[in-house]
Amino acid sequence: MFVTLADLAGSSNFALQRTIPLALPACTQSKPVSYQHYVTGAPMASLPSQLEGKTLVPLLAGAPATGSAAAFTIYPRWREYDDHTHCFKSYSQIEAIGLSVRTATFRLTDWTAWNASFNKPGTLRSSPIILCSNAA
């Protein structure tokens, strides 16, 4: 069974990314591609150039799992924008970028500063702070 974008309405951005990690390329890259599109189209044609990663079709077909046990995602946050209009804003307006790793047991996200001069995360280190907690 495939999960469609419509099924995920109301879910958080990271829930979306976790569920379709290879379907939504970095927001800065290009138009999102649905999970269903990816898994059905990938074996039949070369991947779109903006997509990175590996096809999961063999895994879905029952092949043994190999390679990394972690999935990595990137999520930029633009100043003043928190919807997908920000996908078309300049990189220089990026406020922070979330670097996330999901293993079988945990998800860690480091929100990092953005170096607009070089279009990459900053290189200095500082002590992380608590972002928020939604616990009751």
Next chain:
Amino acid sequence: MQTVLATELYDHREDEGMGSQAFDSFELANLAEVAEFKVVVVELRGLLVGAFGSWPAREGSGPDRSAGGQVEQGG
């Protein structure tokens, strides 16, 4: 590693990836500053360094609006 502005850590050990609870029940409490999970933060941050530590500089100022269509869904 990059300048870290904030950190989130969520426990998915009970997450079987099935049902609606897989989306809404495992990212309610940020454990990044909880003492017993410090080792997890260190371990996973090491994975981030390995994956993103050599991020290359890229040319350009943003997406080419003339090249792509519209996004499919808001977030």
